[in-house]
Amino acid sequence: xxxxxxxxxxxxxxxxxxxxxxxERGATMDAVARVAGVSKGGLLYHFASKDALENGVxxxxxxxxxxxxxxxxxxxxxxxxxxxxxxxxxxxPLDRSIIAVSRLAQNGHPLATDALRRVRDMWEGAIRPxxxxxxxxxxxxxxxxxxxxxxxxxxxxLPGPKFDEPELAALIALVEHSTxx
Amino acid sequence: xxxxxxxxxxxxxxxxxxxxxxxERGATMDAVARVAGVSKGGLLYHFASKDALENGVxxxxxxxxxxxxxxxxxxxxxxxxxxxxxxxxxxxPLDRSIIAVSRLAQNGHPLATDALRRVRDMWEGAIRPxxxxxxxxxxxxxxxxxxxxxxxxxxxxLPGPKFDEPELAALIALVEHSTxx
DNA sequence: GTCTATATACAGATAGAC
DNA sequence: GTCTATCTGTATATAGAC
Numbered sequence: 001x002x003x004x005x006x007x008x009x010x011x012x013x014x015x016x017x018x019x020x021x022x023x024e025r026g027a028t029m030d031a032v033a034r035v036a037g038v039s040k041g042g043l044l045y046h047f048a049s050k051d052a053l054e055n056g057v058x059x060x061x062x063x064x065x066x067x068x069x070x071x072x073x074x075x076x077x078x079x080x081x082x083x084x085x086x087x088x089x090x091x092x093p094l095d096r097s098i099i100a101v102s103r104l105a106q107n108g109h110p111l112a113t114d115a116l117r118r119v120r121d122m123w124e125g126a127i128r129p130x131x132x133x134x135x136x137x138x139x140x141x142x143x144x145x146x147x148x149x150x151x152x153x154x155x156x157x158l159p160g161p162k163f164d165e166p167e168l169a170a171l172i173a174l175v176e177h178s179t180x181x
Numbered sequence: 182x183x184x185x186x187x188x189x190x191x192x193x194x195x196x197x198x199x200x201x202x203x204x205e206r207g208a209t210m211d212a213v214a215r216v217a218g219v220s221k222g223g224l225l226y227h228f229a230s231k232d233a234l235e236n237g238v239x240x241x242x243x244x245x246x247x248x249x250x251x252x253x254x255x256x257x258x259x260x261x262x263x264x265x266x267x268x269x270x271x272x273x274p275l276d277r278s279i280i281a282v283s284r285l286a287q288n289g290h291p292l293a294t295d296a297l298r299r300v301r302d303m304w305e306g307a308i309r310p311x312x313x314x315x316x317x318x319x320x321x322x323x324x325x326x327x328x329x330x331x332x333x334x335x336x337x338x339l340p341g342p343k344f345d346e347p348e349l350a351a352l353i354a355l356v357e358h359s360t361x362x
Numbered sequence: 363g364t365c366t367a368t369a370t371a372c373a374g375a376t377a378g379a380c
Numbered sequence: 381g382t383c384t385a386t387c388t389g390t391a392t393a394t395a396g397a398c
Contacts, residue, residue: 042383107288116334178359
């Protein structure tokens, strides 16, 4: 997993950005190339097909998710709180990746769906030891899914965090109280 | 709001079905016409453009959601439980409508996003009097969003209910206990 | 109301110069 | 490694017969 060329990363960033702002339909090779600042031919040198480009975004999302899980299990304020905070969109690299991959999944890309399931399973495994039972686990997972979904829904400009800090803290406290082991 | 022609409804059903099974990208006029059992020309007689077809699905979704809210507030087992049960995919007409409109929203259709927001606001208003505070309200709403998201994610054949009845009942009990007024 | 045939536009991908 | 030019398939929409 050596550091990939910077141009590749730039193209992946551009793809995620266009998918987020214009939807998957707007993420044409032309549009991605333009945002990345290269020609279509230049883009196709790095990713030989649109499918390769999509797979690149999916793979990078999963790599980023692994790092996220590592941070969550090690969080000082507890995995549940850390997980919920990481589910609120802060426009982190992982957030951008998940938005893009979710859009691919909803447009029928099977690898995207598989990758999201794997990531969700990783999170589930990390949270399970810290909640009292399976219902509590599902509650935490579903709230997280809901947080993502609400933000993923909005195509266009960044909506900004829907919850301000006091609201989020109150919600986290409620979830922790309802689910702690 | 008189009863629209049956052919129109058939076409809207076909659009929702194709969007669900193949994603928004697969929902071409050709594919919709084929599933609806008409030619492309026949389809375009009822909906003069793809945009008109999409708007038709969005409008029908909102009409169905209004009926759903009416049923939820009148439910004998309480609005919170009824709302959560209605959030589990049972392949009801409203479910099919919301899946399709969510896909449109995620592909940048602004009217779809607006309609979903309005529907979500209606649900929020119906649930608010039955939970203790805003955090509890958000918990219920986010769990519902999460239930929808998980099902909306899977393109292809119906995944079937992810929760069996005992699991769902336990989750509902937990949410109600955590949020009741 | 429903059909076939066709016009127009645009997407993904290739070829080859630099 | 990056570019321009071009081929090819497919999607929306129109025209007009039945």
